[in-house]
Amino acid sequence: MKLTTLAIGLTCCFGSTLVLSAAPINVSSSGNVIGDDVLYSIGGGNAVTMGSAGNMDSISVGGGWNNNLVCGNMSLNHTLENQLNGATSGFKNIMSSVVQNATGAVASLPALILQRANPALYNLITNGILQARLDFDRSKGTCRAIGDRMADIAGNQMGWGKLAEGQAMSQTLASNSDAVSAVEQVEKKGGNDGVTWVGGDRAGGSGQKPIRIVGDVTKAGYNLLNKRATGDTSSISKDTCSNGMVCNVWSSPQEATAFANRVLGEQQQQTCDNCPKTVTAAGVGLTPLIQETYDVKLKALKEMLTGNKSLSAENLEAASSSSLPITRGVVAALKDERDQDVLARRLASEVALSEVLEKALMLQRTLLAGSREPNVAANDLAVQAVDQQSSSLQQEIGNLKIELDMRQQLAKNSPMTIIERGKARTESSRGVLPGGPETDRLNQLQSPAKSKP
Template identity: 35%
Template sequence: MKRQILQSLTLSVALVTPLLAQAQSADRLYYDIGGAAPFGASAGLGHDPRMNGMGVSWNVDATCGNFDIGATVSNQLNGLTNGFQNMMGDVVQNATGAVASLPAMIIQRSNPALYDLLTNGVLQGRMDFDKSKLSCQRMSEALADATVGGQMQQSAMAENWQDIASSNPDAVAAQEEAEAEAGNAGRTWVGGQKRGGSGQAPLRVVEDTAKAGYNLLHGRTDTTSNETVSGGGGGWGSVSTSNGDWVGGGGIAGGSGGGGAGSGSDCMGGMCTIWGSPEEAAEWTKKIVGDTELRSCDGCEKSESVAGTGLIRELEEEQQSIHENLVDMLNGGEITQDKLNDVSAGSGLAVSRGVIEAMRSDPQGPLLAQRLASEMALARTLTKAMWARRALIAGTSDPGIENNQEGMTALDRKVDAFNRDIELLQSEMEIRKSLASSAAMSALQRAANRAGGSMQNESDSPRSELDGRGAPVEGQ
């Protein structure tokens, strides 16, 4: 009886061992080649951006041609605009002696020479006034060119001038209205909305552009939408980006992912798994690279900026979260697919059950867990950085953003800083990888070789004397 039980156990072990070895071999191959793919899923997988217009057709060339010289002169003479009336009234009222009590018509009849003198003085004064005003305007424009906020206000005034000129044929009245409103009417921004004016929201360069890019990458026409993507926000691996039978693929039992094409979900992988809405994507991007707010209204702060925390801060937070979840499973916690997703970097680079079980039995399991957490955190951070950068680049396709030179200038600086942050992180990866084969690693490898008896001559021979330059002395 005992012999039969022993034979049965031996047969069971013989059947299970090849299967286990095969599974471990597959896992090893998966990690040897760096995962199922050398790159992550695209930011807007399954969706194509659509063409979007602002809905406004500017006719810039005809704007100044709309002024009616007849209407302008008639309004001046009739007192509807105050240029002529105010100037003549001021001259007459400020005159001294008998002139102060005489209207302009009586002055003309009683003393034509005095009237001509006053008329010439009025014309000369108006010319001097216009000349001084033009010089002031030119100086203001020159000063505005030195700052983004000043450029913002000048552009808002020019845009408002176009709006007024298209509906008001009186050049003087249009100019007075434009000067009175200055930049309070705001500047066209994302979705064709007016931003930055009096009582308006500011132009948030990074936040607004990231939202617009998120919407465009998910095939939406409304670039200002905050609507969530159905099936999104489930976290890493919640939506499979492949249907293969490898580790992390969606085609095996227990594989990561469930939603995707054909499941009734709009989230087919990519950024929607982590950021279920445009607002979440914009908040992460703003946290990393910071933001700049621009305004054009009178008396308000024209430009405000906030610094980003950078990718290293995000990397540290991701590493801590992953390590806590890894330790929970290594200390005997249940191994489920959801927990594996929590320590993975999506289905493109997933942690399998076999890896957790191997680390449980390894004496250096805690060290391996720390290393694995760092690697997965690095993969997650770089993936999110690529998605965020793609959203910013896609967002510039919105006509309101693309045609706003001041906003684009500020955005270009943020994207350049983002690129430098990514490059610095990649440089650090390469440096650390090169240091892995340093003198310390060589020393450990030589010690292992000596212990194995493969370098008997080195281990048995006495040490040589060295000269001042560190070279062996001849004859030793």
């Protein structure tokens, strides 16, 4: 009967342990087995906040941000007609008394006949054309000035279009010395020719690939750090990596780009007409990646603790990170630990945090290298965008560090003080009071007092 009762108790105990192994780190899931001093000395539960998140959707903006505010669509002929017909001010205000007569004369007589037939009227029309031309140039200059001002305010939305227009102007002037004709050609082209981008290729224009700042710069940085051409897309095996920093983290530019887009999102720019100038996709940050890595590391560690897998170098590497390796001694000590569940989960969370932070720091280095690519470095808009993404990544890393330090400090503050004071009271109650200096004191108290003589 006693053996049966003991077996039932052991079965319930082991059954509860198996159920608890799949639960998150918290005091209630660990019951009375967890040592409070262990829980608070390691900083509580998980190292940092973790949670899952999906990929974010892309958002298109900038459909109305034309590269030159369609100033090139201004028509001189239409301007002259409106000036002479009185639809707009200018010549009408100067010569309002003869506009109607001039309109009828122009409609019926050529300019030469008009000069001979009515020199005064011809002079009036000539002055009107000059006045219309001045108003046209002034209006177009005002439109350009507004466009330049909007480019300063709108930043990336119009700055890339202005850059494309400037590069188109330089290419046109190289083959056409006629200033008026060159300006007309550039206005017709707009930003359809795109801009010079990574590797010297044109991008962002009509029929060209979009400018993907995060992806293209990450890809260029990956290849530059591995001494390859910026447009190389091939993978790098472990044998040819030669202990390289970047190729040990990501085996191909596509993997590095996928990690960068998952964390930072993407900022896509285009300069062509009738296309969205900016398309953005928000990143999910580092927290979901820590959760995903934590699940993988905890599973690998549990398999070794339960004996399903041996303590081989490959299995230990699967549960480790480059900056925080898990050794055989750590796993052996965890097997004999009564607080195995909590400590294993905490260890897996710290390994996941270190691995993701290692990739984040490597991404920073990759973005820095990519921003040094000549075509990117010569583009202030691209450099500013890369710096902004790098700053966002640095802020994410700093937030994780602050959270980790804060959790450790809070867990070691009041909870540890309460536990230590409780232990002190317990130890004091177990102590034995020292005996009196007099021997046989009890017998003396029990014996009657001697009467004085």
